[in-house]
Amino acid sequence: MSLFKSKTLWIVLGAVVVANLAVFTLADKAGVTDAATMAASADANLVVVALLIGVIWLLTRKRAGVDLGARAPQRRIAGREVAGVLGYAAAGQLVGAGLGRLLGEHPISFHLAGTLYGHQHVTPYEAYVWAGYNFVVYALLPWLYFRQRYTAEQLSLRSSNRRNDLLVILVVMVLESLNELGGLSDAVLHLSPSQLVKGVPTAFGLYFLGSALPTMVLVYSILLPRYRALTRSVPATVVLGGLTYALLHFFEAWTVLSSPAGAAVSIGLLLLQYTGPGMVKSVLTLRTGNAWVHVWAYHAVAPHTLVDTPHVVQIFNIK
Numbered sequence: 001m002s003l004f005k006s007k008t009l010w011i012v013l014g015a016v017v018v019a020n021l022a023v024f025t026l027a028d029k030a031g032v033t034d035a036a037t038m039a040a041s042a043d044a045n046l047v048v049v050a051l052l053i054g055v056i057w058l059l060t061r062k063r064a065g066v067d068l069g070a071r072a073p074q075r076r077i078a079g080r081e082v083a084g085v086l087g088y089a090a091a092g093q094l095v096g097a098g099l100g101r102l103l104g105e106h107p108i109s110f111h112l113a114g115t116l117y118g119h120q121h122v123t124p125y126e127a128y129v130w131a132g133y134n135f136v137v138y139a140l141l142p143w144l145y146f147r148q149r150y151t152a153e154q155l156s157l158r159s160s161n162r163r164n165d166l167l168v169i170l171v172v173m174v175l176e177s178l179n180e181l182g183g184l185s186d187a188v189l190h191l192s193p194s195q196l197v198k199g200v201p202t203a204f205g206l207y208f209l210g211s212a213l214p215t216m217v218l219v220y221s222i223l224l225p226r227y228r229a230l231t232r233s234v235p236a237t238v239v240l241g242g243l244t245y246a247l248l249h250f251f252e253a254w255t256v257l258s259s260p261a262g263a264a265v266s267i268g269l270l271l272l273q274y275t276g277p278g279m280v281k282s283v284l285t286l287r288t289g290n291a292w293v294h295v296w297a298y299h300a301v302a303p304h305t306l307v308d309t310p311h312v313v314q315i316f317n318i319k
Contacts, residue, residue: 006235008233008235008236008238008239009235011239012239012275015271016043016046016272018268019039019267019268019269019271019272020039020043020268020272022264022265022267022268023035023036023038023039023265023268023269023272024036024039026261026264026265027265029259029261030256030259030261030262030264030265030266031256031259031261031262032254032255032256032262032265032266032269033254034117035265035269038117038269038272038273039268039269039272041183041184042269042272042273042276043272044183045179045183045273045276045277046272046276048176048179048183049276049277049279049280052172052175052176052280052298053279053280053283055171055172055175056168056172056280056283056284056287057283057287059164059167059168059171060164060168060287060288063161063164063287063288064160064161066160066286066287066288066289068156068224068225068228068237068285068286068289069225069228069229069232070229071150071153071154071155071156071225072154072225072226072228072229072230073226073229075229075230078226078229078230079226079230081222081226082223082226082227082230085142085218085222085223086223086244088142089138089218089244089248092137092138093109093248093250093251095137096108096109096133096134096137096251097109097251099129099133100126100129100130100251103126103129105122105123105125105126105129106120106122106126106253107251107252107253108129108130108133108134108251109248109249109250109251109252109253110134110138110211110214110215110248110249110252111211111249111252111253112126112127112130112131112206112207112210112211112308112311113126113130113253114253114311115207115304115308115311116184116303116307116308117254117273120253120254122311122315123315124315124316127206127312127315127316130210131206131207131209131210132209132210134209134210134211134214135209135210135213135214137214138213138214138215138217138218138248139209139213139214139216139217139218142217142218142222143155143217143221146221146222154225155221155222155225155291156220156221156224156225156285156289156290156291157221157290157291157292158290159288159290159292160288160289160290161288164288165288165290165292165293168284168287168288168293168297169293169296169297170297172284172297172298173296173297173298173301173302176297176298176302176303177301177302177306179302180302180303180306180307181306184303184307185307185310187307187310188306188307188309188310191309191310191313192319194318194319195313195318195319196309198313198316198318199309199310199312199313199316199318200305200309202309202312202316202318203304203305203308203309203311203312204300204301204304204305206312207300207304207305207308208295208300211299211304212295212299212300212304213295215245215248215281215294215295215299216291216292216294216295216299217291218248219241219244219245219248219278219281220241220281220282220285220291220294221291223240223241223244224237224241224282224285224286224291227240227241228286234286237282237286238279238282238283238286239275239279239282240282241278241279241281241282241285242274242275242276242277242278242279242281242282243271243275243278244278245274245275245277245278245281246270246271246273246274246275246278247270249270249273249274250270252266252270254266255269255270277298280294280298281294281298281299284297284298
């Protein structure tokens with residue numbers, strides 16, 4: 001099969017092996033809480049990632065192909081824009097980390113402290129600052145800049161097949177919801193009706209502004225078409241989208257970057273946990289040409305609303 005002849009596939013598999021070796025050999029020295037458990041969970045989820053990518057391909061196999069690279073400018077300009085956006089995102093991560101510490105809170109990264117993994121105490125004030133910072137820095141400002149220069153279609157913000165997009169959203173959302181509830185946490189099922197009524201919309205709104213929209217605009221609306229134009233390779237574009245998504249979580253509250261061992265384990269875990277989901281988001285965008293699809297199918301509802309509503313209930317002391 002041509003799939004197994006892909007150099008990109010073997011590079012990814014090799015990186016997974018190296019990341020696992022770093023985590024399991026340095027975990028005791030690194031001081032990253034539950035490193036082995038997190039790595040094992042991430043490894044298991046890579047199987048789900050592969051299955052979801054297969055499902056997405058099946059659901060979209062009959063629709064007209066989308067040339068995402070054609071939506072980017074000529075390669076020289078695309079390369080300059082990619083460099084600028086990545087530099088801007090790196091600066092945003094550094095400023096967010098410093099701002100969070102300056103305010104006496106956790107570093108501001110793409111996930112609120114305690115999201116998915118960890119049990120950090122978070123105040124309502126910190127949650128608002130996190131969502132507001134990420135929305136303005138990674139969604140609003142980049143969108144305002146690029147919207148002046150490119151159309152909604154060039155930014156993959158318009159559907160070309162609403163019926164198929166809806167089918168993809170529903171199927172992937174249901175499959176990922178079952179995966180999250182069965183494999184990560186079913187705590188949301190144990191909340192009271194009052195907590196669900198108040199907590200679900202609060203969690204949805206918080207993570208929609210602080211995580212889903214920033215990811216959609218920065219990575220899948222702006223960068224992905226340019227990756228496709230520069231690499232002229234679908235597998236490379238999928239992987240670059242996944243890596244970019246992973247590295248935007250660099251200052252997660254659980255990462256330990258104060259020692260070489262801690263940094264190696266933390267980076268290994270970031271790559272294992274987030275590159276796969278980032279690749280699914282890449283495939284969703286490449287196959288549909290609509291950056292919004294991943295928001296509804298594989299981000300705002302599952303995992304964040306399902307898994308993180310109990311965390312939000314705790315933050316806001318919802319009874």
